[in-house]
Amino acid sequence: MRIRDLVSSLFFLFLGVLFLIGSFSYSIWDRYGPGPGLFPLLLGSIFSILSLILFLVSSLRKKHQEDELKESDSMKYSVINRTFIFLCFLFGFYFLFDRLGFLFTIFFFIIGTLNLFGKRSIKLSLSVSALTSLLTYFIFVRLLGVQLPAGILENVFRLY
């Protein structure tokens, strides 16, 4: 955990400094009183200081004082690999949702994610995906009136 604390504290220190520098783009104090830059300036400073403290504490911590890593903390190659593929699916959903439409995007996303968990029967994957897409349509679009993008099916949706 020591290494992770060092890495994360450095990242947060960088983030804090960014906010700190960014706050100077806005007025800190004007004739009316505190400006929009004051609060981010204070917070950016506090955040950077806290990150620095965490960095120093972690770097001074000796190896034998390490916290034990739990199973949920593990970051094995296979885990990272699967997580990365899932992340690609998520971004795929984001890019296709408007373009392809919600019905197809949800359908393909669920098939993909089900297979990520291991080999599933095609029957199960297809039925779960189709059912979810249809239920989404009936619950969100028909019942609750949420306007979801029809995508390539826009002309078909217009008819109904």
Add this chain to the structure above:
Amino acid sequence: MVDNIILGFSASLTPVNLLYCLIGVTLGTIVGVLPGLGPVSSIALLLPLTYKTDLLSAVIMLSGIYYGVQYGGTITSVLMNIPGEASTVVTCIDGYQMAKKGRAGAALGIAAFGSFIAGTFGIILLMFLAPPLAKIALMMGPPEYTALMIMGLSLVIYLSSKSMIKSLMMGVLGLLLGTIGMDPISGQIRFGMGIKNLMDGVDLAPMAMGLFGLAEVFMLIESKEGHNEFLNVKTKLREILPNRKDWKESFFPITRGSVFGFLMGILPGGGAVMASFISYAMEKRLSKHPEKFGTGAIEGVAGPESSNNAAAIGAFVPLLTLGIPANVVMALLIGAFMIHGVNPGPLLLRDNPVLFWGIITSMYIGNILLLIQNVPLIGLFVKILKVPPKIMAPLITVICFIGAYGINNSVSGILIVIIFGTMGYLMRKFRYDPAPLILAFVLGPLMEDTLRQSMMLFRGDILQIFQRPIATALLGITLFLIISPLITKLFKLRFSKPIFIDDNT
């Protein structure tokens, strides 16, 4: 008083109003279950429908949605670790852990009963204390609110079972994220990076869905075959309801949550979110076993759930007695009043006693309906846990994405869920607690406003805050809360064992 109550019930118990109440609480529960669809958007959508209905029926339905949402949000928080509502974010912490231990039914049961007790208690207080309490709320100015926010944030330290410095960092990061978007005083866009969707800041709902819901999916993805931890969960209603021990442990959290939540609800801007967070922190602080919190302590569900429901009722105090909305939902309710040409406020009781007492008594009915509706359904809700994670994971993701999309009808909501979902996953890996981040994010804009208003009031000399008794008292309590664990620790070190051990002995 008795005459007034009879008058109120005679108005609210008509078949039409009973139906509107049932529609309200049912819709509220559904809206609460679906992430992203909050009471604000649903009431805003239904407001035009009230043009043609009687005002009492309209307000009964809209307020039913509001307090129905508080319970509905609990269901997904406990079962899927997705907060259906901001006020149920804190329920995820122990509610989901209880579900993992096969105690989802007890968590949902205690939430339902606690909400009912707190709601009923809130209504009684609303009847008796509304006018005097509203006057006290009016005495709170910006400095008092600043002190209150500082107290709320300091309590964040107790929220986390993890490292104190990491909790503090997450709290400050939440405040920083809250500064993104339009500055409410100058109107300047801060840290918008030229992105149009960041002009109004980051939306709370997609952020919470990402940090809690999607992060959970990431964890499910890790387990290769999607091992179902919930296979042995009991689903028979008799077996899953809270037992005597649960009731014993929850009695005081429910009592405290009811009183405290109601008081928080009265304060403008305070509301159910802050009430639930502070209630959780308070229960942890008062508990004999604070280490149990975060691992499935029933007090961590009973307290916040009672307080958010009591706060929902408390928010009606300034609305009905002063015509001041305590939150956005109340502002929309004022809209419903205005559509019918009625001004809520001090004259409402004198000019429209049927309406005033009708609204209050309808809340009793609404609370009973919620209990009747939800307790028998607990068994059904718990059965959801038996759905294998491999199927549950994509479904949770889709629900989160559609909820996030529905807020602004924009894919930017989906992107926010992905970003915060990834962040939530990494935070788990690096052992950072997301709860302080969310609370600080909610409180941040209000805290900044009140701090800047206070500084303007004191012409830059913030130390003048100590000249205000309420603010000083709140800051005093904060200081006490912060230093009390340190003092206890020092005391233990001083009187238990010698600090240094001589190697020669």
